[in-house]
Amino acid sequence: VIHLTWNIARNIRVNDRKLFDLIKFILYQSLKYIQSLLSYLEETFDDNIPIRKQLRTTNEPVHYCITCECEVFNILFVTELDRKHVVRCLDCALLHNKQLENIVVLYQFILDDLKAIYEQFQLCFMPISNHRKQIEP
Template identity: 35%
Template sequence: MAGTASRTCTARGGRDMDELLDHGVPVYRFMQRPGDLVWVNTGCVHWVQASGWCNNIAWNVGPLTARQHRLAVERYEWNKLQRFKSIVPMQHLSWNLARNIRVSDPKLHRSIKTVLLKGLKQMEVFNLLFIKEHEKRHVVHCVDCARRHAPRLAGFICLEEYKLQELQDVYDNFQLHVPPMAPPA
């Protein structure tokens, strides 16, 4: 079953429900009517059809748990391997979490800290922006994509969003928060 959903959903430009079901891949398919709220858990193959207008909010809504963060990072990394731009920029999100919240769950803290460390090592789009004008728009690329277009980066402008020292300070200051013990009643 591994990879079946991905192959089936990308082959021939669409979904083949019968093929997915024949391979034992569970698929959630339903109609969303105006006013309906639909929650599809992480990793579920789904097909939502709206009968009218609706808002599609994906990946950027969910509980702030270690599991949710880890699964979102896994999807983000998978999208990178597929050269697909993720809906949620996990590097940006993780750096903003480190700057703005205190985390008391050790697993969530470790997950965020791992993303930060990878970000320092890889300096992805969240910090080093390789920009090239295309059809009167400025398009942002990661270094790998920019080099695929122009191995010597000809025609690209490189911008640094944050100083490395600032990122190192955020990384160093992101500590596991241990809430104080409540006095016995």
């Protein structure tokens, strides 16, 4: 749902107030989560955990945690399992390895770009037509 919400904010004009408020709330919460997650990593692991940039590619599928199956947006904790790279959320990555050893941390979106999308997402007002249909008797 988070990826879908960001795509809607990026690509579609929304003119329904309730939908707009819901989308704006989800965008805000995901930004807040990303910032707190990055702060946690910095405070807890200092520079021992490098966060690498791997921008999202066109048509790349949404990532889900291999353990709890929650959607993982932007900050991916990647490990190798049976010679395949798998994604975990922070909670499951910490359960897997408290020191996050042998875990690669990737980010897929630049935080300033996400903030710009959030700021640019505005409620779109539809013009009101002055023409009324004539009712025929």
